[in-house]
Amino acid sequence: MTLLQNITVPNLSGERFRVRYHLTGTEDEARANAEHLRNEQTVEFPANLLPKGDLSERIAGQVEGFSPVAGGVFAVTISYAVETVGAELTQLMNVVLSNGSFMSGVRVERLDLPDSLLSVFRGPRFGIEGLRELLGVPDRQLLCTPIKPMGLSPEQLADMTYRLALGGMDLIKDDHGITNLPFCPFEERVQRCVEAVARANRETGLQCLYAANVTAPAHLVLARALFAKNAGAGALLICPATTGFDAARQLADDDRLNLPIIGHPAGGGNFVSGSEARYSHYAFFGQLHRLAGADAVIYMNYGGRFPISEQDGLDAKGGCRDPMGHLKPIFPAPGGGMTLKSIPELREVYGSEAVFVVGGGLHQHGPDLTANVREFLKLMG
Amino acid sequence: MTLLQNITVPNLSGERFRVRYHLTGTEDEARANAEHLRNEQTVEFPANLLPKGDLSERIAGQVEGFSPVAGGVFAVTISYAVETVGAELTQLMNVVLSNGSFMSGVRVERLDLPDSLLSVFRGPRFGIEGLRELLGVPDRQLLCTPIKPMGLSPEQLADMTYRLALGGMDLIKDDHGITNLPFCPFEERVQRCVEAVARANRETGLQCLYAANVTAPAHLVLARALFAKNAGAGALLICPATTGFDAARQLADDDRLNLPIIGHPAGGGNFVSGSEARYSHYAFFGQLHRLAGADAVIYMNYGGRFPISEQDGLDAKGGCRDPMGHLKPIFPAPGGGMTLKSIPELREVYGSEAVFVVGGGLHQHGPDLTANVREFLKLMG
Numbered sequence: 001m002t003l004l005q006n007i008t009v010p011n012l013s014g015e016r017f018r019v020r021y022h023l024t025g026t027e028d029e030a031r032a033n034a035e036h037l038r039n040e041q042t043v044e045f046p047a048n049l050l051p052k053g054d055l056s057e058r059i060a061g062q063v064e065g066f067s068p069v070a071g072g073v074f075a076v077t078i079s080y081a082v083e084t085v086g087a088e089l090t091q092l093m094n095v096v097l098s099n100g101s102f103m104s105g106v107r108v109e110r111l112d113l114p115d116s117l118l119s120v121f122r123g124p125r126f127g128i129e130g131l132r133e134l135l136g137v138p139d140r141q142l143l144c145t146p147i148k149p150m151g152l153s154p155e156q157l158a159d160m161t162y163r164l165a166l167g168g169m170d171l172i173k174d175d176h177g178i179t180n181l182p183f184c185p186f187e188e189r190v191q192r193c194v195e196a197v198a199r200a201n202r203e204t205g206l207q208c209l210y211a212a213n214v215t216a217p218a219h220l221v222l223a224r225a226l227f228a229k230n231a232g233a234g235a236l237l238i239c240p241a242t243t244g245f246d247a248a249r250q251l252a253d254d255d256r257l258n259l260p261i262i263g264h265p266a267g268g269g270n271f272v273s274g275s276e277a278r279y280s281h282y283a284f285f286g287q288l289h290r291l292a293g294a295d296a297v298i299y300m301n302y303g304g305r306f307p308i309s310e311q312d313g314l315d316a317k318g319g320c321r322d323p324m325g326h327l328k329p330i331f332p333a334p335g336g337g338m339t340l341k342s343i344p345e346l347r348e349v350y351g352s353e354a355v356f357v358v359g360g361g362l363h364q365h366g367p368d369l370t371a372n373v374r375e376f377l378k379l380m381g
Numbered sequence: 382m383t384l385l386q387n388i389t390v391p392n393l394s395g396e397r398f399r400v401r402y403h404l405t406g407t408e409d410e411a412r413a414n415a416e417h418l419r420n421e422q423t424v425e426f427p428a429n430l431l432p433k434g435d436l437s438e439r440i441a442g443q444v445e446g447f448s449p450v451a452g453g454v455f456a457v458t459i460s461y462a463v464e465t466v467g468a469e470l471t472q473l474m475n476v477v478l479s480n481g482s483f484m485s486g487v488r489v490e491r492l493d494l495p496d497s498l499l500s501v502f503r504g505p506r507f508g509i510e511g512l513r514e515l516l517g518v519p520d521r522q523l524l525c526t527p528i529k530p531m532g533l534s535p536e537q538l539a540d541m542t543y544r545l546a547l548g549g550m551d552l553i554k555d556d557h558g559i560t561n562l563p564f565c566p567f568e569e570r571v572q573r574c575v576e577a578v579a580r581a582n583r584e585t586g587l588q589c590l591y592a593a594n595v596t597a598p599a600h601l602v603l604a605r606a607l608f609a610k611n612a613g614a615g616a617l618l619i620c621p622a623t624t625g626f627d628a629a630r631q632l633a634d635d636d637r638l639n640l641p642i643i644g645h646p647a648g649g650g651n652f653v654s655g656s657e658a659r660y661s662h663y664a665f666f667g668q669l670h671r672l673a674g675a676d677a678v679i680y681m682n683y684g685g686r687f688p689i690s691e692q693d694g695l696d697a698k699g700g701c702r703d704p705m706g707h708l709k710p711i712f713p714a715p716g717g718g719m720t721l722k723s724i725p726e727l728r729e730v731y732g733s734e735a736v737f738v739v740g741g742g743l744h745q746h747g748p749d750l751t752a753n754v755r756e757f758l759k760l761m762g
Contacts, residue, residue, distance in 0.1 A: 003537070003540070003541060003750070004530075007532065007533065007537070009532045009534075009564050010534075010564055011563065011564065012564075036686070041558070042530075042531050042532075042558065043529065043530035043531050043532060044527075044529055044530065044531070044556060044558065044740070044741075045529055045530040045740075045741060045744070046741040046744060046745050048745075049741075049744055049745065050530070054532060055530055055532045058532075059530070059531055059532035083562065083563045083564060084531060084558070084562065086560070086561055086562045086563055088560065088561065088597065088598050089598065090560070090596055090597055090598055090620075090623050090624060091558075091560045091561070091562070091596075093623050093648065094557065094558050094560065094596065094620070094623060094647060094648075095558065097648065097651075098557060098558065098620070098623070098647030098648050099557070099646070099647055099650075099681075099687075099717070100650070101622075101647075101648050101649065101650025101651050101654060102646070102649070102650035102654050102681045102687040102688075102689070102717070103650070103654075103687060103688070104654075104655065104688050146425075148424065148425055148426055149385075149423075149424035149425065149426040149431070149436055149440070150423050150424050150425070150440055150465060151388065151390045151423075151424060151435060151436045151439075151440035152388065153390075153391075156384075156388070159384070160384060175425060176475065176479060176480070177422070177423065177425065177465070177472075177475050177476065177479065179467070179469065179471070179472045179475065180467055180469065180472070181464065181465065181467045181472070182392065182464045182467055183390050183391055183392065183393075183464060215471055215472075215475065216469065216471055217469050217470065217471055217627045217630070217631065218599065218602070218624075218625060218627040218628045218630070218631040219603075219631050221599070222600075239471075239475070239479070241482075242471050242474050242475060242479070242625060243471060243599075243625045243627070244599060244623060244624045244625030244628060246598045246599040246624070247599045247625060249598070249599070250598065250599040250600050265480070265483070266475060266479030266480055266482075267474065267475075267478065267479050267482050268482065268483070269480075269481070269482025269483035269484070269659065270478075270482050270651050270652050270659050270660075271651050273482060273483050273484075273485075273657075274485065274657040275657065276654075276655040276656065276657045278650065278651050279651075300480075300483045305417070306480075306483040306484060307483075307484070307485050308483070336480070336483070359425070359426075360425075360426060360427040360430075363426070363427060363430055364427050364429075364430065369384070
């Protein structure tokens, strides 16, 4: 096509980032899908109309690796010019998997980003070490719990918060569905829960943090976070699958907030669950959340009330803690059906650098919430 | 549990909205999943600890319908108190499917929202009728095309824009992956493309609209949209699966913008593609986009380069155009592999109230883009 002859794209550095995908099908199908994907995620243009040169060889993705993994699954590495992303997380997601999400048998396993691209992202402000410092807990697993059920008033949730903090709970968060509700307005709840935690902390001498849920309309996420900060909240909770990942990044980057960010998985099953999942737990819960600046990321654990495999849990852990350039390691925070009985095994699997999120199991344990927290804490090591 | 005895939730109106899910499995599994889901999406609390009363009977979802659809699929209707949503789209998504996205065999088919809840959302500002008025095209299908491939400069994309508009193209949009790139900065591109369309419109006497892609970091979506508006862009393009749906809603609601919004499906495959898809095309492309204020929604069509069924296409159409309270009907905009040859059949299927999105097929048709547009337009009726 005449329009595209002799196109030179200025100032391409030659630096590329890599995405490892798993493609499912026969080898021929997987090879065809790899070709489709490298084009679809970039130029999205009929290959026969792309002349040789920058568009087809530098802007389009390049297949750099292709190898069988197991029956009918192939690991395919595609590289992309760092300039296709520019400096924006939304655009990184666009290049990693956008229209390709409509193809069959495509799954993002892992991102491999060079320092030049990673440097665009500030990443987690606290990470594992920083969050431990805020909590004054140097070396054991952390315990986290949501306040719920939906339907309670700010006063009732604050009462629950106080009892939990009194027992020594490390992190207390709004349940993800408790946002700004007629029977539980955000501002009143945050103020009351902040007060409840402060009162308990004075009594215990501990540094429990309350995380306010700022999953909110686009124009209110930052405003709610600033309100929470000014009210004295110690952390923020957000559901990136609902708000978009960049809303979390915006919070993490804001120096006025300077608060740890906890990612919540609500809606994340659309991305990671089932045999057709388009993201691995490694990429979604680990890498994307670190790029978005989360300091801990909650995900559904295996053996709970959701069909998640142990490998998925381990993958989430790896994505949170494996080296990733200058981006700090963050806490994997498995939850979703944890009981006192499951803790010993989970300690083995996750080691000490983990947050255990206990909800129903904590309430189920007995009528005295404060005593229950103490029971669970005995098992953290 | 003592904490939850005698809980009364104040001011519950008794109004409820309904979600129809498809649950896959045996009848016993589907019934168990329905119970799990109504709890998980609201109170998220052990059922044995919820005393009778407001929490278990009004705040928790209630299963109102259960019937077999086809082998191993059951249609389950769950109602939720409108107060569990409050007035926020993010929270509506939270209640419709949040942690439930991690369950097996759950799919959101359709939302049924009472006027009291719909009234919280302004919805599409233009809809089908308003967009037709802006374009001055009262009664045929509309034609839309992206400018691409990624790698072109603003000047080159503007040149392409001019040629397309000269042929009579109705809507010209940035490709979804062309956002703010080192070799194609947003502001320069928007200015040049706006000028190109204006020049062509002066020559043709038509009212082609250029839609600027404002898929961007959370703190920049609105700023880019305002820049585009001030530069003279006629519409905005956004990828809700990447930015979050509420970012689109924010744009649609802003009176300073007063521009039609086009939803792009990039990343939407995570929600709607494959046998395990968690949203129907009806709910995702139709209903969620209307709640988010889109005036047209692009989706992958059947028979193109993605594995989409004809039924999915029809479902998207229905979700866009079926009555939905005060929310205007919007244009379904099938794309993703459309050619001149596929148009006659698609005209039959979609009728006149549709936008046909042609990309590669238009370029493939011959070297003269302006002539190609005229060929395609002859088939709109």
